[in-house]
Amino acid sequence: MKNIIYILSFLGTLSLVHAQERVLISKEEVLTKVRENNNTLKMSEQDVLAAKGDFNQSNAVILPNISVSHTAIATTNPLMAFGSKLNQEILTQADFNPLLLNNPSQIEDYATRIVVQQPLVNLDGIFQRKAAKAKLNAVELKADRTNDYMDLEVEKAYMQLQLAYKSVSVLEEAKKAAMENKRLADNSFKQGYLQKSDVLAVEVRLTEIDNQLQYAKSNIHNVSNYLSVLMNDNSYAVLQPSDSLTLVVSDIYTEGLPENRKDLQAMSLSTEAYQQMYRADKMSFLPSLNAFGTYELHDDQVFQGDANGYLIGAELKWNIFEGSKRFGKVQKSRAEFEKSKLELHQYKAESQVELNRAMRLLQDAKNNLELTSLALQQSEESLRIRTNRFEQGLEKTTDLLNTETQFSQKRLEYYTTIFNYNYALAYVKFLTKE
Numbered sequence: 196m197k198n199i200i201y202i203l204s205f206l207g208t209l210s211l212v213h214a215q216e217r218v219l220i221s222k223e224e225v226l227t228k229v230r231e232n233n234n235t236l237k238m239s240e241q242d243v244l245a246a247k248g249d250f251n252q253s254n255a256v257i258l259p260n261i262s263v264s265h266t267a268i269a270t271t272n273p274l275m276a277f278g279s280k281l282n283q284e285i286l287t288q289a290d291f292n293p294l295l296l297n298n299p300s301q302i303e304d305y306a307t308r309i310v311v312q313q314p315l316v317n318l319d320g321i322f323q324r325k326a327a328k329a330k331l332n333a334v335e336l337k338a339d340r341t342n343d344y345m346d347l348e349v350e351k352a353y354m355q356l357q358l359a360y361k362s363v364s365v366l367e368e369a370k371k372a373a374m375e376n377k378r379l380a381d382n383s384f385k386q387g388y389l390q391k392s393d394v395l396a397v398e399v400r401l402t403e404i405d406n407q408l409q410y411a412k413s414n415i416h417n418v419s420n421y422l423s424v425l426m427n428d429n430s431y432a433v434l435q436p437s438d439s440l441t442l443v444v445s446d447i448y449t450e451g452l453p454e455n456r457k458d459l460q461a462m463s464l465s466t467e468a469y470q471q472m473y474r475a476d477k478m479s480f481l482p483s484l485n486a487f488g489t490y491e492l493h494d495d496q497v498f499q500g501d502a503n504g505y506l507i508g509a510e511l512k513w514n515i516f517e518g519s520k521r522f523g524k525v526q527k528s529r530a531e532f533e534k535s536k537l538e539l540h541q542y543k544a545e546s547q548v549e550l551n552r553a554m555r556l557l558q559d560a561k562n563n564l565e566l567t568s569l570a571l572q573q574s575e576e577s578l579r580i581r582t583n584r585f586e587q588g589l590e591k592t593t594d595l596l597n598t599e600t601q602f603s604q605k606r607l608e609y610y611t612t613i614f615n616y617n618y619a620l621a622y623v624k625f626l627t628k629e
Contacts, residue, residue: 221437222353225422229349232427236345239338246334250327256320260312267497269303279304282493284502307492307500314485315509318478326471333464340457347625349425354614356418357440361610362411366404369603373401376595379586400596404603440610442564443617447557447624452547455629459546462539469532476525482513550626557623560616567609574598574605 230236270276276299280286283304289295314320380397384390419434452459488507492500514521578598585595 216433217435218432219435219437222349225349225353225426226346228426228428229345230342233345233425234427236338236342239341243331243334243338246327246331250324250331253320253324253327256314256317256324259314262308262310264308264310265498266306266308267303268306269301271299271301273297273299276300276302279493282306282491282502282504283495284493285495303495305494305497305499307498309490311488312485313487314483316484318481318483319475322471322475322478326468326475329464329468329471333461333468336457336461336464340461343457343625343628345425347621349422350621351618352418352422352425353436354440354617356415356422356434357436357438358610358614359411359414359418360436361440362607363408363415365603365606365610366408366411369599370401370404370408372599373397373404376585376599377401396596400600440613440617442613443620445620445624447554447620447627449550449554449623449627452543452550453627453629456546456627457629459543462542466532466535466539469528469535473525473528473532476521476528479514479521479524482511484509484511486510546626550623553619553623553626557616557619560612560619564612564616567605567612571602571605571609574602578602 268275268279270279273296277286277290277296279302280290377394377397380394384394416433420431422434423429423431486507486509488505490505491503493502493504494500578601581595581598
C-alpha cells in the first residue's frame with residue numbers, strides 16, 4: 196500500500212512539473228506562427244477566395260455558355276415520328292402516305308446536341324462584373340488590414356506577457372525583502388525591542404505579497420493561453436518571453452489620417468461596388484443582344500450520328516415590364532449606394548477621432564513615464580534609508596512596511612507605464628500605417 200502511495204505521489208509530482216514547464220519564445224516566433232496558423236487570418240483568406248469566386252462567376256457576361264447533351268426517345272406521335280425521320284435523313288416517298296403519317300410505327304431517335312450561347316451586349320452584366328471586381332479588391336485590402344491588426348494583437352499580448360513576468364520578478368524581490376524584515380522583526384521581538392503587533396504587521400505584509408504573487412503567476416498562464424489561441428496551438432504551454440519589457444524609443448510624425456490606409460481604401464471600394472450595382476440595375480431596362488448556335492447529330496442507334504445539322508442565330512431581347520420588379524431593385528440598390536457613402540464618411544470621421552485619442556494617450560503615457568520614473572527613484576532611496584535605520588532600531592516597523600509597499604507599487608507602476616507607452620506607440624503606428 197505504501198509503495199502505491201509513493202508511486203502515485205511520484206507521478207503527481209511529474210505531472211505538476213510537466214504542467215509548470217515553460218516554453219521560451221520570442222516575439223518573432225509568435226508572429227511567424229500566428230501568420231501561419233491563426234484562424235482569423237485563415238478565415239480572411241477564405242473571404243478573399245469567396246470574393247474571387249464571385250468575380251469569376253461574372254466571366255459569364257463575356258464568355259460563352261457551352262453544353263452537350265445526348266437524348267434518346269421512342270415515339271408514335273405523328274409529328275415527332277415524322278420529324279425524327281427527317282432529322283435522321285431517312286425520309287422516303289413512302290413516308291408521305293397519309294396512313295403512315297397519321298398512324299406511324301414506333302421510331303427511335305438518338306440525338307447528340309452541342310449548344311453554344313454567346314453574350315454580345317449585356318450592359319447590366321458588365322456593371323455587375325465591375326461591382327464584383329471592386330468587391331474583390333475591397334476584401335483583399337480588408338484581409339491585409341486584418342494581418343496588420345493581428346500583428347498589433349501579438350505585440351500587445353507579448354508585452355502583456357513581459358509585464359506579467361516583470362510583476363512576478365518585482366513581487367518575488369518584495370517577498371524576499373519582506374521575509375528578511377520578518378526575520379529581523381522576530382529577532383527584535385525576542386529581544387524585547389518590538390511588540391507582537393509589529394510582528395503580526397510584518398506577517399500580514401508577507402501574506403499580501405504572496406497573494407499578489409499568486410495573481411501575477413495566474414496572469415502569466417492567462418496571457419500564455421491567449422497567445423496559444425492566436426497561434427492556434429492546442430498545447431496551451433506556459434510561455435516565457437525570450438526578452439524582457441523595455442522602453443521602445445521612436446518618434447511619430449503624423450499630419451492626420453492617411454487616405455491610403457487599407458481599411459479606408461476597402462470602404463471606398465465597397466462604396467464603388469454598390470455604385471456599380473446601382474448602375475447595373477438601371478442598365479437592366481435596356482435590351483440585350485446574344486448569339487446562339489446548335490449542332491445536332493441524329494441516328495436510330497445510340498451514340499451514332501449519321502445525320503447532322505446546325506442552327507445559328509442572334510436574339511435581341513427587351514423585357515419591357517416585369518411587374519415593377521426592376522423598379523424595386525433600382526430603388527433598393529440606390530438606397531444601398533447612398534447608405535454606403537454615409538458609412539464611409541462616418542468611418543473616416545470615427546477613424547480620425549480614434550487617431551486623435553491615440554495621439555493624446557501616447558502623450559499622456561510619455562508624461563506619466565517621466566513621473567513614475569522620478570517617483571521610483573525617490574521611493575527606492577527612501578526605502579534604502581528606512582531599511583538602514585530599521586536595522587539600527589531607529590525606525591518603526593509600520594513605517595518600513597509602508598515604504599516597502601510603496602516601493603513595490605512604484606516599480607509595478609513604472610513597468611505598467613512602460614507597457615502603456617509601448618502599446619500606445621504601437622497603436623498609433625497601426626492607425627497611421629498605409
